[in-house]
Amino acid sequence: MIKIQFFSLVRLLIKQEATEVPWVEGETVQSVLDKTQAQIATPFLHKLLNEEGVAHTGTIILVNRKNILHLNGLKTPIADDDVLAFFPPGAGG
Amino acid sequence: MNKAWKGKLLRVDLTEGTCKVEALNEEWANDFIGGRGLGSKYFTEEVSPEVEPMSPENNLIMATGPLTGTYGAANGRYMVITKSPLTGTIACSNSGGYFPSELKYAGFDMIIFEGKSEHPVYLQIRDGKAELVGAVHLWGMSTNDTEDAILSEFHGDAKVASIGLAGEVGVHFAGIINDKHRAAGRSGVGMVMGSKNLKAVAVRGTGGVKIANPKAYREAALDTYATLKENPVTGEGLPALGTAVLVNVMNQNGGLPTRNAQSGTFEAAEDISGEALVSGELRRIKSCMGCIISCGRVTKITDPRYVGEGEGPEYETLWALGAACGISDMPAIIKANYYCNEYGMDPITLGSTIGCAMEMFEKGIISEEEIGMSLNFGDGDAMVKLTEMTGKGEGFGKKIGLGSYRLADSYGVPELSMSVKKLEFPAYDPRHVQGMGLGYATSNRGACHVRGYINSAETLGLPEKLDPEATEGKAGVLKVFQDYTAAIDSAGVCLFTTFAMGIPQLANFCNAANGTDLNDAGILEIGDRIYNLERMFNLKAGIDPSQDKLPKRMLEEPLPDGPSKGNVSKLPEMLPDYYEVRGWGSDGIPTEEKLQSLGLA
Numbered sequence: 001m002i003k004i005q006f007f008s009l010v011r012l013l014i015k016q017e018a019t020e021v022p023w024v025e026g027e028t029v030q031s032v033l034d035k036t037q038a039q040i041a042t043p044f045l046h047k048l049l050n051e052e053g054v055a056h057t058g059t060i061i062l063v064n065r066k067n068i069l070h071l072n073g074l075k076t077p078i079a080d081d082d083v084l085a086f087f088p089p090g091a092g093g
Numbered sequence: 094m095n096k097a098w099k100g101k102l103l104r105v106d107l108t109e110g111t112c113k114v115e116a117l118n119e120e121w122a123n124d125f126i127g128g129r130g131l132g133s134k135y136f137t138e139e140v141s142p143e144v145e146p147m148s149p150e151n152n153l154i155m156a157t158g159p160l161t162g163t164y165g166a167a168n169g170r171y172m173v174i175t176k177s178p179l180t181g182t183i184a185c186s187n188s189g190g191y192f193p194s195e196l197k198y199a200g201f202d203m204i205i206f207e208g209k210s211e212h213p214v215y216l217q218i219r220d221g222k223a224e225l226v227g228a229v230h231l232w233g234m235s236t237n238d239t240e241d242a243i244l245s246e247f248h249g250d251a252k253v254a255s256i257g258l259a260g261e262v263g264v265h266f267a268g269i270i271n272d273k274h275r276a277a278g279r280s281g282v283g284m285v286m287g288s289k290n291l292k293a294v295a296v297r298g299t300g301g302v303k304i305a306n307p308k309a310y311r312e313a314a315l316d317t318y319a320t321l322k323e324n325p326v327t328g329e330g331l332p333a334l335g336t337a338v339l340v341n342v343m344n345q346n347g348g349l350p351t352r353n354a355q356s357g358t359f360e361a362a363e364d365i366s367g368e369a370l371v372s373g374e375l376r377r378i379k380s381c382m383g384c385i386i387s388c389g390r391v392t393k394i395t396d397p398r399y400v401g402e403g404e405g406p407e408y409e410t411l412w413a414l415g416a417a418c419g420i421s422d423m424p425a426i427i428k429a430n431y432y433c434n435e436y437g438m439d440p441i442t443l444g445s446t447i448g449c450a451m452e453m454f455e456k457g458i459i460s461e462e463e464i465g466m467s468l469n470f471g472d473g474d475a476m477v478k479l480t481e482m483t484g485k486g487e488g489f490g491k492k493i494g495l496g497s498y499r500l501a502d503s504y505g506v507p508e509l510s511m512s513v514k515k516l517e518f519p520a521y522d523p524r525h526v527q528g529m530g531l532g533y534a535t536s537n538r539g540a541c542h543v544r545g546y547i548n549s550a551e552t553l554g555l556p557e558k559l560d561p562e563a564t565e566g567k568a569g570v571l572k573v574f575q576d577y578t579a580a581i582d583s584a585g586v587c588l589f590t591t592f593a594m595g596i597p598q599l600a601n602f603c604n605a606a607n608g609t610d611l612n613d614a615g616i617l618e619i620g621d622r623i624y625n626l627e628r629m630f631n632l633k634a635g636i637d638p639s640q641d642k643l644p645k646r647m648l649e650e651p652l653p654d655g656p657s658k659g660n661v662s663k664l665p666e667m668l669p670d671y672y673e674v675r676g677w678g679s680d681g682i683p684t685e686e687k688l689q690s691l692g693l694a
Contacts, residue, residue, distance in 0.1 A: 007341050008334055011368055047325075058326060058554045062345055065656040069558045085345050089325040091553050091592045092336025092367075092388070092408045093542055 002027070002078060004036050005085040006044075014042045027078040029061060029068055033086075047088040058089025097159035097304050097606035098122055102135075103201045103223055105216060107289050108149060108208030112216075112223040117202050122159075124692060126603065129185045130583035130623040132156030132174035132203060136183065137626060139205075142633035146178035146281075147288040149209035155196070155254070155294065156204075158585020159606050162197035162302045162382075165314035166321065166594060166602070167587035169194045169382035176634070177280040178288075179265040179442070179496050180515045180539045183630045186268065186282045187543070187582055188254075189381035190275035192296065195252035199298025206289060215255075215293040217247055220300065228292040233258060235435040236270040239293055248297040255293035256283040257437030262486030263287070264494035266442035270434055274389070274404035275381065278439040280516065280538055305608030313601040317594055321385055324593035326555065331388045331589065332378055336408035337367030339520070340416075346552050347655025348525030348561070349412065350518075352419045352470050353448040354511045354646055357522045358655045361421030365411045374427055379404065386589055396424035399477065406430040406440070409542070412520035413444025414476060418451055422473030429480040436484025442496055443483060445517035447476055449497040449509050458504050464489045508645045514539035514636060523643055523662040524652045526551045528559070528567040530662040532575070534641045535671055537627035543588055545575035555592055564663045568670035576620030583623060622691040624675075625683050629693065638681025641668060 001020045011017055021035045030053075037045050048059045053074075055061065061068045062085040068076045078084070104113045118135075125131040132154045144151045154174040161169060171193030177184035196204070200221040213228040231239050239255040254271035260283035267283030268276045277283075304310045321327040330338060343349040344362035351359040363369060370390065379389035393402045406414070406427055414426045433440040447468075453459045454468040461467050465488050468475050482490025492500050497510040497517055511518055516539025523530025528547035533540035542548065547570060551561040559570065577596060581588055584603055596613045603611055611619075632638075647662040672679060676687040688694040 005345075007345075007368065008338050009330060012333060012371065056325060057556065060342065060346075060552075060554065062656075065345055065347055067346070067554075067558070069554065070560050087342055087345075088330065089553075089555070090330040090334065090338040090342060091326045091549060091555060091589075092331065092339040093546055093548075093588070 001081065002032055003083045004032070005083065007085060007087045008090050009088045010044045010047050010086055013047065014040055014044050016040065023078070023080040028074065029063065029076045029078060029084070030074040032078055032084060033074070048086055056089050058091070060087035061085070096608060097163060097302050098127065099197060099200050099202045101201055102203040102205060103218070104205045104207065105223070105225065106207050107210040107214070107225070107291060110210070110225050112225065123609065124619070125623060126158065126580060126583035126619055127202065128156050128158035128161070128170065128583040128585050129172045129174070129187070129579060130619065132172055133183060133185060133623060133626055135203070135205060136174045137630050140176065142630050144176055146176045146181070146285060149289070151176050151285060153206040153282070153285050153289065154203060157193050157197050157202055158583055160602055161585030162194035163304065163606065164383050165310070166317045166590045167381065167384035167386055168585055169384065170582070170585045170587055171196065172582060173269055173277040173282040175282055175285045177282070177538065178284045179281040181634055182514055182538050182636055183627050184280035184282055184538055185582070186277035186279050188269070188271055188275045188277040189384070189587055190272035191382045192252040192254050192271035193585065194382045195296045195298050197298070197302055198300045199296050200300055204294065206291060209288065210290040213290045213292050215243065215291065215295060218294070218296045218298070219248065220298055231292045232261065236437050237273055237435055240273055243293060243295045247295050251295045251297045253293055253295045256286050257435055257484065258486070259436040259438045259484045259494070260284055260287035262494070264438055264483060264486065265496045265499070266439040267437050268439050270437050274434055276434065276439070279441065279541065283437050304606045306605045309601070310605035313598065313605050317590070317598050317602070318385065320593050320598065321590065326592045327386050327589065331386050334367040334371060335378070335388050335390045337370050337390070337406070337411055339408040340366040340411055341368065342552065343520060346525065346561070347652065347657045348522045348552065349416050349520065350511065350522045351416045353417060353452040353509065354522060355452070356654050357525055357652045357657060359416040362416065364421040365415040365423055365426060367408070369423060373423060381587070384587065388589060392427055394424045394427050399424045399428035401428055401431050403431040403434060405434070409519050410440040410444070413441045417444050417448035418476055419470030420473045420476055421471070425473030425477050429477050432477070432480045432484055438484055441519055442517045443480060443493070445511055446493050446497040446500060447479055449501055449511065450493060452509055453501065453504060453506065458506060511644050511646070512540055513643060514640050516540050521548050522652065523647050524660045525655070525657040526561045527564050527663055527667065528571050530643055530647060530664050531567055531667045531671060532571055534643055534664055534668065537624065537631060543578065545571050545578055546588070547571050547574050549592065562657060562660060564666045568667055569674045571671065572674050573617065575624055576617045579620035579623040580616045583619070618691070622693065625688065625691055625693055628683060629688070632682065641681060
């Protein structure tokens with residue numbers, strides 16, 4: 001299984017902190033995003049990706065706490081038992 | 094031609110009890126914009142770098158920017174400039190709320206306080222007129238009670254900035270609180286105000302701010318409104334979750350300094366997160382004057398241990414009084430934050446100092462008998478108690494009130510202070526975000542996040558994502574962040590606009606407001622000028638480049654956890670690059686040519 005953690009506006013939107021989706025061979029961040037959205041009734045992908053399916057500037061997607069922008073983006077391969085964290089753009093200080 | 098500057102400063106001689114109006118130096122205003130830059134120019138022209146911070150010879154300047162009190166972005170900031178009793182560097186602490194704009198509406202760009210009053214006084218300003226009045230009856234009051242008393246006796250619509258008990262009893266990180274909940278928080282500017290027996294400044298103004306080109310200004314304002322509203326950070330994220338959204342962000346990324354920076358992740362981060370605040374104590378959101386971002390949090394504690402209502406906490410507070418102390422007790426953190434506002438203290442330095450004391454307690458360096466209680470990491474009740482004792486200057490709170498460096502140094506363990514130039518660093522571990530470490534080391538007021546928030550790029554991906562662990566190129570990027578920030582501060586605009594607003598938009602505002610002709614390079618050159626002016630003051634004050642460093646823990650103790658596990662700060666790799674991109678010598682001292690090019694020679 002792949003563990004998904006929702007943060008910030010996504011969590012407030014779907015009123016859910018986490019979920020799990022089954023892992024299959026060839027899984028990527030993109031496929032996990034699609035699979036997760038299919039499992040949750042409230043649309044949330046627009047908080048993370050634009051209409052072209054590209055991550056918004058400032059969207060943070062972590063795989064085992066590593067930002068996918070320093071891995072292989074949405075094509076980053078996902079292994080069984082990986083943990084993904086989804087943050088829409090946010091800032092403070 | 095109209096200009097957004099009022100063209101007047103108020104000079105208050107506290108020793109003589111006089112208030113005089115002077116014309117603003119227009120040449121300096123053009124060279125330094127206003128606020129932080131112009132205030133620092135006045136300060137460095139009039140005060141010796143060797144001045145003893147608590148002496149009457151140290152001035153305290155309250156400075157607005159030309160855009161303070163205008164509409165358009167989040168244009169309501171003022172800055173307090175003085176020599177810091179905590180760090181010995183030039184201090185510039187920045188606050189929003191309503192007080193800054195009211196000062197402009199009353200007809201002044203700036204107030205310069207000189208000398209020391211024999212008895213407690215406060216300053217009343219009403220539409221261009223000012224006088225000092227007795228404040229013996231206010232001395233000892235909280236900032237809340239001080240403001241209420243002044244509104245009652247002076248003017249019900251006045252805006253007030255005051256010190257609490259912490260500023261009176263000599264807490265080295267006392268701040269100045271305006272509008273009850275907004276703080277010029279860092280570097281101990283409130284301690285300097287207290288040393289002058291100045292309790293408060295109360296302002297009532299009914300004028301406006303005239304600008305040079307109203308049509309161009311309106312276009313600039315509408316453009317920026319749209320930018321801020323459409324941007325997911327300023328238009329949605331900050332309003333919904335406030336700055337506290339960063340607790341989970343930094344923790345998940347492995348850069349949340351925990352238990353006095355002994356690790357970079359906090360297992361109970363969720364309990365002190367922005368998301369937890371939304372589902373718990375948050376009652377409503379709140380804006381400063383003219384701001385459409387609304388990052389302010391109005392909160393209420395319902396826990397029977399700590400009743401109360403107020404504002405905050407911010408991200409930095411949740412970290413400092415939370416993760417830095419290993420505390421997951423949200424009501425305790427919020428209560429201590431209320432105390433920080435009421436006593437007038439910087440929660441970053443407070444929390445970091447208590448975290449330092451907790452480590453010293455657990456290592457047997459300080460005894461339970463000396464503290465008057467046990468002080469283990471994770472003990473929220475002890476943290477609240479110690480916060481109150483610090484604000485009052487009681488018992489072991491007096492030692493906490495010295496800040497972490499003086500506390501740890503007095504026990505022979507200065508390396509346990511997570512500070513640079515004696516200012517405690519904020520909520521970003523430099524072993525994870527390498528550029529932030531360089532920023533802490535080179536900030537002109539000591540370790541600070543709002544002097545060059547490169548974490549925006551390193552962690553948040555704004556305006557573009559940089560690898561937090563990389564060092565190459567960080568010096569140049571940091572310099573842009575630092576210089577842009579100096580210009581933003583000086584204009585009187587909130588730094589949070591920069592998550593969406595670019596340098597061209599700031600230039601448009603400044604040009605329309607003042608009739609100037611600044612371009613992007615001109616804005617950054619002014620920022621560079623301000624940075625070098627501050628640097629030169631510090632060098633003359635004896636803060637030499639050997640102080641451009643980080644705590645030993647950051648350089649020698651690898652992060653034990655998180656995605657950056659095993660990393661230390663690579664500051665020594667980055668510092669030479671930084672000196673070079675600044676145009677300084679390899680010794681970290683601005684060259685004569687550099688100073689000449691900026692008009693500072």
